[in-house]
Amino acid sequence: MEEEDYRSDEIVEAMERETAIPEVAITPRFAQLEALEGLDRTLEEGYEKAMVVMATGLGKTYLAGFLAKRFKRVLFVAHREEILHQAKASFSRILPDRSFGLYNGVHKEADADCIFASIYTLGMRRHRESFSTDAFDLIVVDEFHHAAAVSYRSVMDYFEPKFMLGITATPDRMDGKDVFALCDGNVAYQIHFLEAIRRGWLSPFRYFGVYDSTDYSQIRWLGSHYDEEQLAALQLRDSMALRIYEAWGEHKITRTIAFCSSIRQADYLADYFQERGVSTVSLHSGTIGMTRTEAIEGLSKGNLDIIFTVDLFNEGVDIPSVDTLLFVRPTESLTVFTQQVGRGLRLSENKSHCHIIDLIGNYRNADLKMRLFEEKDETSSSGKVAVTAALPGECELKLDIQVIDLLAEISRKKLPRREYLLGAYRQLKHELGRTPTYLELHLHGRANSREYASEFGSYIGFLHWAHELTEREQGLFQQYEAWLKDVEKTAMAKSYKMIVLLAMLERGAREWMKVLTPSEAAPFFHQYLTGKEYRKRIDFSDQKAKRLWSYNEAGVSDLIAEMPMSKWSGARGSMTTFENGVFALRIEASARPEDEETLYQWTKDICLYRLHYHFERRGKRRSI
Structure with a gap:
């Protein structure tokens, strides 16, 4: 990867002046205190990785600085120069006795106590390997939702710190399940921005959904964005600029940031507003006559x-x-x-609300933004998502009648559920160049992975419906469909059932269907739950289980017999039995070795997916 085109020293100095803050004592407050308590528990429990999810404006960088007090040498990684400079300024206030250095395309200050590194530089092997793998005690990855990228993974895989912290306001790639896996399923602290508003930590907002009559359906869609030329042809019109100007005049308060599609649109609108007596600037990489710092100061001062x-x-x-x-x-x-909305929610003197003026037309994903104002809690045993729609008391959501009708129409025209799931699967299959595993579909697919089982009974059932199975596999699926559905859908308040099944699968494709006793399962069961701190914390921490942390074969065997084996076999329609102390499957092995191998892989695929999903969901619930 080429190094980023870095700004000149003059611009860097300007950014440092911008982030300079008077030297006053600083202590944790609000969400930072709660997050530090969560990180304390995480460190006590022996975790080596964790993620903190805090809305923009709650002080994620300062949180990282407070945590850094406990570690000798620190590496802070980010992908934007301004983030590195602001983090350096924040850390220097908290850790005045430490030395600080930049490591980017211009500076290589590698000997400092706290190093603030660009991922574009550190992602290059020769720079990364200029440090020893254990050079840092703490690594902080800012904007952690980017961490699934190859450059981040190379850094995270190379270094071996005592602790790694990922911080983000938006943990998801759309809903970001892959990022969760990078911190071993451990979210030390999480707070939704609506909850932060309720607590008075962020500014309340009034959202105005303004109807935009532009017909976006005539613009070519290029997979992830509109054709820039065709989009500009519609946007750079006086009629649209007038609509924007009128909406802004009706709903604005004072200081405004306007987010545009392109530099041309930003320049066009800035000129249009200036002609009407509004003091504006179009600020981007090509702006001449006003620096970024001057523009920010000008807006702040009015x-x-x-x-x-x-x-x-x-x-x-x-x-x-x-x-x-x-x-x-x-x-x-x-x-x-989400990131852009966060720009207006910071608390400030004489600021009672933030007004969000959003022009909504018939463009793709127009309904997507409404999800921002929902609080999701994935806590039900069925895996269904409960949505809390109530806004904090001082917040308002006002939509033009045409916008309400438009969003309803978009919802009606959405692809049928099965076709949407098929499209998401095919997109990921194309990216990977092969059929994705169930877990890969969950981590990297754009659809909610639980919908595959909900709609088709199992992931393998979906593959059968989608004609992705060979003729032999189709017959095998029909033979073992009931078993695959049972593995997919058996209730899991804890992970115990799937651990027992995984213990069976560990014996290999030829042996996995043989009967299993609780005492035979006990060593693997105990090692699996205590081998990772987050598993022990989530599923092995009630009073009965805590007594078994130090391995006791009889106690663990009794727990297995009483819970996963008895409960699974006793469930209605179960394909398992537990009689006379022996756990068995109510299925017969195939006579053909290739069928044995296929069924084994299908079963293991579902088992690993369900274990990951269980700890992911329970970990999120415990962190809220």
Whole structure:
């Protein structure tokens, strides 16, 4: 990977002036205190990795600085220069006795106590390997939702710190399950931005969904975004600019950031507003005549009314006094929309609310942004998602009648459920170049993985429906369909059933269906649950289980007999039995070795998926 085109020293110095803060004592507050308590528990339990999910404006970088007090040498990794400089300034306030250095395309200050490194530089092997694998006691990965990228993974796989912390406001790639797996299923602390507003830690908002009559259906869709030229042809019109100007005039408060689709749109709107007496600037990489720092100062002091930008303020830039956000672009990513909304929610003196003015047309994913205002709690045993729609008391959601009708129409026109699942599967299969495993579908697919079992009985049932099985596999599926559904759908308040099944699978394709006794399962069962701290914390921490932390064969055997074996076999329609102290499957082995191997792989695929999903879901619930 080529190193990023870094800014000149003059711009770097400007950013450092921007982030400079008077030297006053600083202590943890609000969400930082709760997050530090969660990290304390995590460290006490022996975790080596954790993630903290905190909304923009709650002080994630300062949190990392407070945690860094407990470690001697620290590496802070980010993908934007401004994030590195702001983090360096924040850490210096908390750790005045430490030395600080940058490691990027311009600076290689490798001997400092705390190093702030660009992922574009550290992602290069020669730079990464200039450090020993144990060079750092703590590694902080900022904007952790990017961590599934190859460059981040190379850094995370190379270094061996005592502890690694991922911090983010948006943990998901759309809903970010792959990122969760990178921290061993451990979310030390998590708080939704709506909850932070309820507690008074962020500013309440008023959201205005303004109807945009532009017909986006005529613009070519390129898989993840609209054709830029065709989009610009529709956006760069006085009629649309007038609609935007009127919406802003009706709903604005004072200081505004406007998010545009392109530099051309930002320039066009800035000129249009200026002609009407509004003080504006179009701020982007090609801006001439005003620096980024001057624009931010101008907006903060009220000398500027609006900054039109493209993606400059998605991450790493804080202007607390901003009280109006203007969206004049199609929303293509919930993650980006979440980051942009966060720009206006910081608390500031004389700021009672943030007004969010969003022009909504018939573009793809127009309904996606409404998910931002839902709080999800994946806690039911069925795996279904409960949604809390109530906004904090001081917040308002106001949609034009045409917007309400438009969103309803978009919902009606969404692909049928089965076709959507098939499309998500095919996209991932194309990316991988092969059939994805069930766990890969969960980690990297765009659809909710539980819907495959809900709709088709099992993931293998979906593959059968989608004509992805060979003729031999189709017959095998029909023969063992009831068993596959049982593995897929048996209730799991704890992970115990799947651990017993995994113990059987560990014996290999030729032996896995043989009967199993509780005492035979006990060593593997105990080792699996105590081998990772998060498993022990989630599923082996009630009073009965705690007595078995130090391995006791009789006690563990009794627990296995009483819970997973008895409960699974006693469930209605179960394909298992537990009689006279022996656990068995109510299926017969195939006479053909290739069928044995296929059924073994199918069963293991579902088992590993269900174990991962269980700990992921339970880990999220415990962290809230």
